Amino acid sequence: MRVLLRLLPAVIATVLLLIVAIGAVALAGSPNLKLPLDPWRGLSDPNREAQVQSAYDLQAKFIRDFNASGQDPRSLHREASQSFYGGPDSLGGALGASDFVVLATVRNVTFEPIAGQWLGQARVTIDVLRNLKGQAGPTLELIQAGSPAPTPDGHGVLQEFDVAPVLMPGDRVILMLARVDSGALTPLPGAGIAYLEAGLVRTLDRSALQSLLSGQTETEALDLYSAGLTGIK
Amino acid sequence: MYGTGGYFNHVASQGSWGTSIVSRKRWFTPFAVLALVASMGLPSSVARAGDTIAGGDCWRQPATPLICRNVWVDNQLLRVRLIDQMSNAQLTAKADIARVNWSGAVGPQLLSWAAQVNDTWIYLKRDDTLLVPNGVTFNCNSLLVPVCSNNARAMNIVWSEIYVPLGNKDHPKGTSVFAHEIGHALGLFHHGNACVPLMSAGLGAAGCANPPVAPQAIDIGGLPPCGANVQHGIRCIYKWD
Numbered sequence: 001m002r003v004l005l006r007l008l009p010a011v012i013a014t015v016l017l018l019i020v021a022i023g024a025v026a027l028a029g030s031p032n033l034k035l036p037l038d039p040w041r042g043l044s045d046p047n048r049e050a051q052v053q054s055a056y057d058l059q060a061k062f063i064r065d066f067n068a069s070g071q072d073p074r075s076l077h078r079e080a081s082q083s084f085y086g087g088p089d090s091l092g093g094a095l096g097a098s099d100f101v102v103l104a105t106v107r108n109v110t111f112e113p114i115a116g117q118w119l120g121q122a123r124v125t126i127d128v129l130r131n132l133k134g135q136a137g138p139t140l141e142l143i144q145a146g147s148p149a150p151t152p153d154g155h156g157v158l159q160e161f162d163v164a165p166v167l168m169p170g171d172r173v174i175l176m177l178a179r180v181d182s183g184a185l186t187p188l189p190g191a192g193i194a195y196l197e198a199g200l201v202r203t204l205d206r207s208a209l210q211s212l213l214s215g216q217t218e219t220e221a222l223d224l225y226s227a228g229l230t231g232i233k
Numbered sequence: 234m235y236g237t238g239g240y241f242n243h244v245a246s247q248g249s250w251g252t253s254i255v256s257r258k259r260w261f262t263p264f265a266v267l268a269l270v271a272s273m274g275l276p277s278s279v280a281r282a283g284d285t286i287a288g289g290d291c292w293r294q295p296a297t298p299l300i301c302r303n304v305w306v307d308n309q310l311l312r313v314r315l316i317d318q319m320s321n322a323q324l325t326a327k328a329d330i331a332r333v334n335w336s337g338a339v340g341p342q343l344l345s346w347a348a349q350v351n352d353t354w355i356y357l358k359r360d361d362t363l364l365v366p367n368g369v370t371f372n373c374n375s376l377l378v379p380v381c382s383n384n385a386r387a388m389n390i391v392w393s394e395i396y397v398p399l400g401n402k403d404h405p406k407g408t409s410v411f412a413h414e415i416g417h418a419l420g421l422f423h424h425g426n427a428c429v430p431l432m433s434a435g436l437g438a439a440g441c442a443n444p445p446v447a448p449q450a451i452d453i454g455g456l457p458p459c460g461a462n463v464q465h466g467i468r469c470i471y472k473w474d
Contacts, residue, residue: 119396
């Protein structure tokens with residue numbers, strides 16, 4: 001009897017722990033686990049719209065504060081979005097779809113909120129080092145979809161597209177540029193951005209030109225572009 | 234991420250509680266460890282196909298990340314309101330074909346331009362910084378600091394925003410863009426690079442001349458529960474069995 005009494009706490013602890021463990025396992029496998037409550041439940045349409053607008057306001061303030069802070073956009077974690085665009089799947093096709101093809105360095109990037117939506121845009125200034133197609137002046141201004149955005153941890157994130165990451169100050173690039181509906185110039189997604197890093201080309205993962213250009217020297221790549229342009233003339 | 238963090242905190246607190254109870258009985262520790270491992274949900278380590286956002290779904294929390302629409306209820310229709318802010322009738326007409334195709338597909342989704350009781354919202358917006366044909370979706374929650382993400386992060390989606398350029402109105406892939414982006418808003422991720430699944434990453438490529446404008450079998454997916462060898466389509470997310 002004394003032995004049994006001594007073991008009683010351990011037995012109780014065992015039973016309690018088993019209950020907790022079984023409960024947790026059952027909870028994990030349960031299809032009926034309660035989801036977080038719908039935060040919009042019971043809200044009128046105007047109240048919901050006000051919440052959306054307040055998110056836009058917060059986002060716009062974050063972008064403006066980011067610009068004002070002078071913080072290097074490279075310091076932000078980059079979050080690439082999946083976009084639909086695939087675009088031309090050959091160098092000739094991409095060159096043909098471009099209004100300008102240039103060798104350039106990126107001088108500056110600033111970000112702008114767009115009224116009535118979450119996603120902002122980047123305004124990028126580039127110094128043109130060489131014109132391959134079109135006669136661009138010494139500088140060009142480009143627009144790209146993407147902007148810093150707030151995150152609950154306060155650090156923020158740079159939201160951009162997988163096929164057209166925002167160009168960063170100091171980037172040396174070969175760009176194929178096309179006009180969007182607004183008339184602004186933007187890099188052709190996917191094939192339109194070729195980075196020159198330590199003298200070698202690095203293309204985007206979703207670029208159709210990856211096997212053609214990646215690893216080429218700057219001179220070799222420029223020769224390929226020039227030859228491609230001769231081919232489509 | 235939203236949902237899972239709370240669960241693991243919960244489990245962690247259970248762990249401390251259990252350890253303090255048994256600290257006087259060293260022989261008990263192995264049982265506590267076993268129980269903890271079991272309670273943390275071994276299924277989460279199983280390899281999964283990547284065709285729902287972050288591999289998540291609505292209903293097996295916390296075994297999978299939470300990717301859901303705020304109004305979802307098991308075995309009931311998911312009523313979705315499309316809010317047209319594109320100011321272009323041709324774009325709206327293309328979006329309407331996508332709406333009808335999604336509503337007619339297997340799954341709980343019922344998309345409408347009109348308000349429905351207890352509906353969840355998808356805005357259709359113009360972004361003319363995008364080259365044609367293009368589209369992108371942001372899914373948003375309503376935390377104190379709201380997160381609007383572009384498919385990378387799982388969350389309890391309160392509203393979505395689909396952006397398309399004006400030029401999509403004349404493009405033969407314009408309808409496909411809407412159908413594809415609505416799939417993202419419902420919680421689907423890219424699936425491969427071929428020309429056939431609606432959620433393929435390759436639909437925009439020049440080689441895909443006639444991409445689908447409605448969800449295909451692989452986008453709908455198999456009967457839940459979805460395992461490592463079953464694709465995760467719309468039925469998996471919303472337990473539509």
